[in-house]
Amino acid sequence: MTILFPETASEPTTAEDLLSIRDLNIEFFARGAWTRVVSDAALNLKTGGSLALVGESGSGKTVTSLSILKLLPKQISRVSKGTINFAGTDLLNATESRMRQIRGGEIGMIFQEPMTSLNPVFTVGDQIAETVRQHRKVSRKEAWARAVEVLDLVGIPAAARRAKDYPHSFSGGMRQRAMIAMAISCEPKLLLADEPTTALDVTVQASVLQLLRRLQDELGMAVLLVTHDLGVVADFCDDVTVMYAGEPVEVAPVDDLFGRPAHPYSAGLLRSLPQRTPPGQELTAIRGMVPQPDQLPPGCRFAPRCDFALEGVCDVEHPELVKLGNGQLTRCIRIANGDLTTSQLVAAPAGTPAAHDLSITATDVAEQNGSDR
Ligand SMILES: Nc1ncnc2c1ncn2[C@@H]1O[C@H](COP(=O)(O)OP(=O)(O)OP(=O)(O)O)[C@@H](O)[C@H]1O
Numbered sequence: 540m541t542i543l544f545p546e547t548a549s550e551p552t553t554a555e556d557l558l559s560i561r562d563l564n565i566e567f568f569a570r571g572a573w574t575r576v577v578s579d580a581a582l583n584l585k586t587g588g589s590l591a592l593v594g595e596s597g598s599g600k601t602v603t604s605l606s607i608l609k610l611l612p613k614q615i616s617r618v619s620k621g622t623i624n625f626a627g628t629d630l631l632n633a634t635e636s637r638m639r640q641i642r643g644g645e646i647g648m649i650f651q652e653p654m655t656s657l658n659p660v661f662t663v664g665d666q667i668a669e670t671v672r673q674h675r676k677v678s679r680k681e682a683w684a685r686a687v688e689v690l691d692l693v694g695i696p697a698a699a700r701r702a703k704d705y706p707h708s709f710s711g712g713m714r715q716r717a718m719i720a721m722a723i724s725c726e727p728k729l730l731l732a733d734e735p736t737t738a739l740d741v742t743v744q745a746s747v748l749q750l751l752r753r754l755q756d757e758l759g760m761a762v763l764l765v766t767h768d769l770g771v772v773a774d775f776c777d778d779v780t781v782m783y784a785g786e787p788v789e790v791a792p793v794d795d796l797f798g799r800p801a802h803p804y805s806a807g808l809l810r811s812l813p814q815r816t817p818p819g820q821e822l823t824a825i826r827g828m829v830p831q832p833d834q835l836p837p838g839c840r841f842a843p844r845c846d847f848a849l850e851g852v853c854d855v856e857h858p859e860l861v862k863l864g865n866g867q868l869t870r871c872i873r874i875a876n877g878d879l880t881t882s883q884l885v886a887a888p889a890g891t892p893a894a895h896d897l898s899i900t901a902t903d904v905a906e907q908n909g910s911d912r
Pocket residue numbers: 567568569576594595596597598599600601602603612615767831832
């Protein structure tokens with residue numbers, strides 16, 4: 540494996556990039572000090588493309604996506620370094636009035652818990668129509684018609700009638716669909732979806748994801764999907780950025796990530812996929828926990844949990860994100876210098892049942908999820 544160049548965070552943005560984040564640091568003020576919770580985050584999302592931001596709880600996924608919309612709490616957080624460029628706009632330096640145009644207009648948002656975003660005292664149709672009127676010069680009647688149209692588009696039966704209902708009379712899955720309808724009502728170029736299906740049961744999850752995929756195709760919008768579930772990623776995304784302890788550790792097309800993960804953390808996430816675990820066998824969890832942002836280890840942040848960590852190497856030097864010969868990015872020193880191969884990561888560790896080798900593809904997982912990827 541060859542390293543093309545050691546620093547990729549400063550790789551140039553191409554014309555087809557819709558969203559590009561570079562060298563982003565985010566800090567929170569807690570217990571009298573600023574602590575960095577996101578370090579050197581970088582991502583590229585093409586027009587109409589789909590990118591997943593994956594990682595365990597606390598890895599910085601939500602904070603990174605909120606920073607795109609400048610929705611981080613102002614008093615206690617700050618972006619201390621980096622750039623966020625969206626369709627030619629430098630978001631970090633954009634005015635609040637420009638951000639109001641972008642939020643809900645050019646960038647739609649869906650959050651994990653729809654009831655926090657739907658207002659219980661207004662009808663679902665009124666709330667969608669209000670969003671439309673904020674961003675488009677249309678009459679009340681036209682805005683209402685658009686609300687009914689998008690509710691129909693997301694599969695709410697009898698949309699014209701249900702638009703007059705209040706959110707509490709919708710089921711969880713229907714509320715999530717209503718949220719999606721609101722998010723796409725102004726035909727955004729980008730949809731930010733933070734754990735859009737986590738609160739839903741498995742069958743509803745699958746249908747909501749299928750809906751998102753269909754809308755993405757039909758509307759040509761790009762999607763940034765935040766999730767801790769690699770199974771969801773297999774279904775949905777072209778590319779994946781794996782976050783660990785506030786920084787990206789691997790960036791790859793989804794098929795490469797499943798076929799030849801280039802970071803021990805990604806391999807660990809794949810190994811813990813329920814789809815790969817034979818019935819009756821316990822899931823293989825990654826041992827240990829994500830470190831707190833103010834207690835990061837000095838070398839590789841994953842080293843204390845890594846079965847492949849070398850003493851005196853991985854626990855000493857903090858690795859850079861480097862580009863491998865096939866274009867995959869990794870933050871593993873051993874993979875980058877060729878001392879550890881992706882096949883070694885993919886092979887089952889000694890003592891693990893054979894069924895735990897990682898020879899499962901993204902398509903296999905998507906099929907097991909009931910998707911036609
Ligand atoms: N309001 C806040 N004040 C202080 N620290 C915060 C705040 N919000 C987030 N953080 C810290 O930022 C880090 C990243 O949090 P974030 O919510 O982005 O994680 P996440 O990857 O989205 O996790 P999850 O999968 O649980 O949603 C965590 O260490 C978290 O404690």
